[in-house]
Amino acid sequence: MPDSNLIETVRVELADRSYDILIGDNLLMQAGEKIKxxxxNAKCAIVTDENVAAIHLEALQENLKAAGIEAKPIILPAGEATKSYTHLQTVIEAxxxxxLERGDAVVAFGGGVIGDLAGFAAASVRRGxxxxxxxxxxxxQVDSSVGGKTGINSPQGKNLVGAFYQPKLVLADTAILNTLSAREFRxxxxxxxxYGLINDADFYDWxxxxxxxxxxxxxxxxHAVATSCRAKAAIVAxxxxxxxERALLNLGHTFGHxxxxxxxxxxDVLVHGEGVAIGMVLAHAFSARMNQSSPDDTVRVTNYLKKVGLPTDMSGLRNHVKTADQMMDFIAQDKKVSRGNLTFIxxxxxxxxxxANDVPAAEVHAFLTEILES
Structure with a gap:
């Protein structure tokens, strides 16, 4: 795999809570120095999952130790189901x-599930x-670690319990992504x-x-990671x-969630990014149905997502997604209903x-019904 000495720095400007996102290859081997x-003087709790721990935890611990940082791991099961009250309690109690004192640190070492859970724990223990x-x-690296959204899932829906809580530093080691499965990377x-689809057509072209x-x-x-982080940082600021405006970052997420x-x-059925991919196609298709965009855009987005290897429709989920009513129950939780209308991106x-504020729920229901019956 190609290697690079390039490190890009993206600053998230939030007054006295501003912080840097460092992006580059092999940053894990600089973690101790950067955290220090x-x-x-902080001690650290490293919150991670079994998959990441098996491959990378020893290297991180050794690097922190070499920098004089005392750190102990908290290892959780991998998967979305870990974003739960039960595992949050496990982390908090550990x-x-x-x-650890308020001046010490919780280090989220994993994907979005670990980042969301560990961040919520950090926001909660000793009130922060x-x-x-x-x-x-x-x-x-490009989404959940940037901007301070933390939390867990509820049986009623995704990310319904949590807090806005900003990190002190984000280290995005792009070489570590080489250990991901093809499915996770996609x-x-x-x-x-x-990010290209939200407001940067040139980036989408690239x-x-x-x-x-x-x-x-x-x-x-x-470049892809840094551009994404820069786009999100600007909106978060x-x-x-x-x-x-930050709601724009939910493009595809209402359907996906x-x-x-x-x-x-x-x-094993669906991971978050796959849900977002299907959701982005649905958002473009619904926009075309509402005469807000061209059907050609839906085709273009669908074709590129297929090229990348991502799902673009609900055909693979027919054993689970049976009616528009099922979808609408979750959509009503994800974006609050106001007099029967919804907010969509x-x-x-x-x-x-x-x-788009005040989207008629009946229009969304009819759209989903047509898709599911086709």
């Missing part, structure tokens, strides 16, 4: 038993400890594509032309608590997404 520069993100999946890439280079690694992968909920977060075209 931000938190000179941190307290370690006698320091928090470091070392995301190990493409999805978490699923994370759905979130990269999302992605269409550079998929092979991004898979291969090195500077093109670093303007709208940290999702009062307005519903699919995840219906399939009960079973990763729709589009006027590639790179022209917008927040």
């Amino acid at each position: 520069s931000v938190l000179p 941190i307290i038993e370690m006698r 400890m320091n928090f470091i993100q070392i995301p190990t999946s493409l999805l978490s 699923a994370g890439f759905a979130e990269v594509i999302k 992605l269409e032309q550079n998929w092979d280079g991004i898979q291969e690694g090195g500077e093109k992968r670093i 303007r709208d940290e608590f999702e009062a307005g 519903a699919l995840e909920g219906i399939t009960k977060y079973q990763s 729709l589009t006027h075209g590639i790179g022209q997404s917008y927040i």
